[in-house]
Amino acid sequence: MxxxxxxxxxxxxxxxxxxxxxxxxxxxxxxxxxxxxxxxxxxxxxxxxxxxxxxxxxxxxxxxxxxxxxxxxxxxxxxMYMPLPDPVTRDELSMKTFCMWLTDRDNAIEIVETRKAYFTRRLESFNTKLQNVPEEKRAFGNREFYDYILIQKGIFNATAGQDWCNWVLGMLREQQAKESPIQPVQ
Amino acid sequence: MxxxxxxxxxxxxxxxxxxxxxxxxxxxxxxxxxxxxxxxxxxxxxxxxxxxxxxxxxxxxxxxxxxxxxxxxxxxxxxMYMPLPDPVTRDELSMKTFCMWLTDRDNAIEIVETRKAYFTRRLESFNTKLQNVPEEKRAFGNREFYDYILIQKGIFNATAGQDWCNWVLGMLREQQAKESPIQPVQ
DNA sequence: CGGGTCATGTAAGTAGTTACATGATTGG
DNA sequence: CCAATCATGTAACTACTTACATGACCCG
CATH class of the missing domain: 1.10.10.10 (Winged helix-like DNA-binding domain superfamily/Winged helix DNA-binding domain)
Known part of the structure; x- marks a missing residue:
């Protein structure tokens, strides 16, 4: 097992x-x-x-x-009483982030955009799932409470991932704006 | 490869x-x-x-x-130009969260506390790593910029995980307070 | 008419874990 | 004195992926 x-x-x-x-x-x-x-x-x-x-x-x-x-x-x-192992995450993006200094900025941006799109897809699907849990059943005591917190686990994680992508993209593009001759209008 | x-x-x-x-x-x-x-x-x-x-x-x-x-x-x-695969996460906690309705609240709290402790350990180690990246080298253009954003990737994720744990623990304990005969002093 | 969904299964291969093996030093 | 850290390696096993196999229906 x-x-x-x-x-x-x-x-x-x-x-x-x-x-x-x-x-x-x-x-x-x-x-x-x-x-x-x-x-x-x-x-x-x-x-x-x-x-x-x-x-x-x-x-x-x-x-x-x-x-x-x-x-x-x-x-x-x-x-449920057996010890909880640490989570296992294998994300090629971590490895690629570490050697982004070896590639061009456009490629770096594309890599992060790919991941951002993944999180957007995931958030959409989690939000759909959320809508299937009626609000009155989201409280402790209902079986659906655990459905609710599990979906939220996904949402917390995907949101953090998306935030990181946006934060990185901001820094990568900030640089692009500085280097480009025409400054974009605010 | x-x-x-x-x-x-x-x-x-x-x-x-x-x-x-x-x-x-x-x-x-x-x-x-x-x-x-x-x-x-x-x-x-x-x-x-x-x-x-x-x-x-x-x-x-x-x-x-x-x-x-x-x-x-x-x-x-x-x-660096090959397509980026989706990340793979295997977390027993997701599976256990889904069947917490089968166990007692104390055990549920213990499970989430175990995970919270893991994120605390992880955040400590990431913060130590952060201190090894001097602030003047955290900007785009330095090789260390990518060390910095990779460490932040870990921090974003661990923080989200910890936030989820605290949010869940809050709800599990709120219930405990309601049920206990003596209300804790604010 | 090609690809996607529904639906179950097996075979072969790769990736990852656990255990075995060795051996000195350091810290509680 | 027992466990951890440093340090490298192999053997056996389990977990996971990719490919093969079948077949009807639906959408563009």
Whole structure:
């Protein structure tokens, strides 16, 4: 049982769903391909943490719906008391930032703009998700409270990332303005 | 050549160093163990991206110092024009946040406090690094400008993470105060 | 009519972690 | 005296990615 397995279990503890469903739900918080998820679900079914049945669909491929078992719920609860590992972040931008002195300013700006666009996309998607959590259910005591704070975790992070991009772009462009013959009108 | 290889190259492009040196430098931005780094450096030396020599040390193990070659610099410059992949983040806390409804509030608070402590440690270390970049060198045009913005990238992120922890802890404890018989004095 | 979404799965390869191995010095 | 730091390396394993495989429908 690795962290991804527990993550899949966490989503299926809320409501039953197919491998495809949980893949889409887990994506924003844990990048995992279907080729990793499907075998894990099958393995968890063998270990009696999940059960499944097939839904026949016309005009679409059939679906295999997984539900969590009592055993699965118990395992999840136990996991909640296990030590929390540090987060792992692998961002090529950090490595590229460190050697931006080797490239031209236009390229540096393009790199940071690419990342800024990523954060904009992400914020849009998180904000859509937020709208699906009714405000009266965002308080402690509701199950949706934890949906709410998880989405906010994404928003806090993406906002910080976007702020950093804007701050860097400002400094890179400030320089460009100084060097250009015509000063832009304020 | 994977991203980690380029990352190692990026640090060696600034100044020569041992595998152990680059491991320590790269850690805050890309978690990698020595067992992954040493073979990569050896492989990059075979491909003429690095050269090395041994320093004999008394009272300490001998050191193998790597320097980047012209070939290595060229490869790095080329890499700066390759498309920037999205960052990868794997944080067990996201998964645990999503199933906090399955555990008690004290445990939820402990989980978030653990993460808060991690961000505090990280901010301390980034602030120490910041002090090593003299203020007059933090402007565009200096090589240290990119050290400065990379450290800030870490600070922006860790601050956002810490803010989220405090925000969540506030809500979890607010509830505790309401439920406790004696209200704490303001 | 080519690419995207829905839907599940396997095979092969790469990237990353844990464990094994060695050995001196320093600090609590 | 035990653990940490310095220092390099290999072996075995796990986690993750890319590619292969199938197939219908929908949108531009």
């Amino acid at each position: 690795n962290t991804l397995s527990y993550g899949l279990l966490a989503f299926l503890a809320r409501e039953p769903g197919s491998g495809y469903d949980v893949m889409l739900k887990i994506q924003p918080f844990w990048q995992a391909k279907h080729s990793q998820i499907y075998p894990l679900l099958a393995q968890m079914e063998e270990n009696d943490l999940l059960t499944s049945y097939w839904i026949k669909q016309s005009e679409k491929p059939d679906k295999k719906i997984y539900s969590i078992t009592d055993n699965g719920i118990r395992k999840l609860k136990e996991w | 994977n991203t980690l290889s380029y990352g190692l190259l990026a640090f060696l492009a600034r100044e020569p160093g041992s595998g152990y040196d680059v491991m320590l430098k790269i850690q805050p931005f890309w978690q990698a163990k020595h067992s992954q780094i040493y073979p990569l450096l050896a492989q990059m030396e075979e491909n003429d991206l690095l050269t090395s020599y041994w320093i004999k040390q008394s009272e300490k193990p001998d050191k193998k110092i790597y320097s980047i070659t012209d070939n290595g610099i060229r490869k790095l410059k080329e890499w």
